[in-house]
Amino acid sequence: MSGYHVPVLGEEALDVLLEAGAGFFLDGTVGGGGHTLMLLERCPHCRVLAVDRDPEAIEAARRRLYAHADRVRFLATRFDRAVDDIEVRDRGLDGALLDLGVSSHQLDADRRGFTFRRGARLDMRMTPEGASAADVLARASEEELGRIFREYGEERHARRLARAIVEARADRPIETSDELVGLVDRALPGRVETQDRARIFQALRIEVNDEIDALEAALPAIRDALVGDGVLVVIAYHSLEDRIVKNAFREWSRSCVCPPGLPICTCRGEPLGETLTRKPVRPGDQELAANPRARSARLRAWRKAA
Ligand SMILES: C[S@@+](CC[C@H](N)C(=O)[O-])C[C@H]1O[C@@H](n2cnc3c(N)ncnc32)[C@H](O)[C@@H]1O
Structure with a gap:
């Protein structure tokens, strides 16, 4: 969860996203633009499709990323629909990041009704x-x-x-x-x-916000949009979301997809890719001291087979 703060698990997310070098990336939850800014600064030849379903987040990110306007394109939509973008369809993605949940900006604005501050109206819509x-x-x-x-x-x-x-x-x-x-x-x-x-x-x-349906639809859609060696990184803040991500990555990394109970493998299936994080990556003490809202963050990463 981050707004104008340092992005949650930013170094860890970018180390794995940029392992294969420069390319075209999806930030499906651009929020305050923290991760995208870090990516564009670290990788001078990278381009980003920056998506958020919250039009206010898109405007905030557009202002923050102004200096890199030639390398970032914005789209206000749900992240599972980002794969319908023409460039994503034609070219494919070299990597994608989903930093789930709400941004600090959304949490801190009383009128958005995400927090339990006195008198705040119970709204909570991201759109x-x-x-x-x-x-x-x-x-x-x-x-x-x-x-x-x-x-x-x-x-x-x-x-x-x-x-x-x-x-x-x-x-x-x-x-x-x-x-x-x-x-x-x-x-x-x-x-x-x-x-x-x-x-x-x-x-x-x-x-x-129908958050579980959006995540369940997005994971296979983004997987299919990745080019070979492309990486998907997801940061979850809730055990239900983290379980969905963990199970999807595990399922896609299996080499055999025979029904359970068959004595030998008859499918000769090839794994679709490999899970890069055997255990979820958690923020360290230094990050937690600077940003207590990161305490429940869990990062998982998966790489598509070449
Ligand atoms: C934790 S914040 C992202 C912060 C961002 N990584 C940064 O460094 O500034 C999550 C953002 O995801 C957006 N979001 C949540 N679910 C979404 C979905 N299904 N599709 C698109 N955006 C979504 C929220 O509106 C919010 O702005």
Whole structure:
């Protein structure tokens, strides 16, 4: 997660992305432009397609990357749709980076409603259209709310919280972050810590922005757009996202795709590529001291076979 700060795991991401040299790269989550700036500065012959679904992020990145305008092209879209870009289709990608989640810019702007600051409206949309977090709280059934908090927030008392929301909204709509915080504090048993509230907010944000579907669609699409030796780097901040990335990379790196239980391999399949990170790369103490928001970051990388 980064905005105008130093990009999360920036050196680590660029070391692996640039291993094969200069080329044409996708930054699918350009945000405040941190990783792209680092890439363009480190690699004078590299070009970047800079994508973000948030038009405000695109504008911020455009300003920050002004000095490199001849080597970066911007596109406001979801990263799974970046592969429809004509240059990506015609030429292919030498590497791609997804630095998932929200930017500091989004988190810090009260009117975007990503945080639990008093009075902030529950919006949480990364794009101007679609249903806001307040809309989800108003319209989702008790079962849906339970699923959102359990799956995306790993909340043990998801059903209890879902019921409390349905009861509360019968009186009046839940529209601001402090109304939701109050509800969470009353509904969950025991002492409710900041990180418990953060997980509930994160679950709503993932639902509002359809983040899991976007990631699941993007991974194979970007893999197919990579040229041989091209590298895909993903930085995840949530165990559900990290698991999706880990499993995809593992699946693509298998040499045998026979159904389990066959005594010998009959498919003679070739791996599509190799996982470059046996374990996820985590930020070191120095990075964490400078940017505590990086604490949950996990980087994984995969290289397509030549
Ligand atoms: C953690 S920030 C990226 C920060 C950036 N790497 C930097 O160094 O400044 C994540 C960004 O990804 C964008 N984003 C999240 N999901 C997206 C998706 N499915 N498609 C496109 N952009 C997305 C968000 O709008 C946000 O700006």
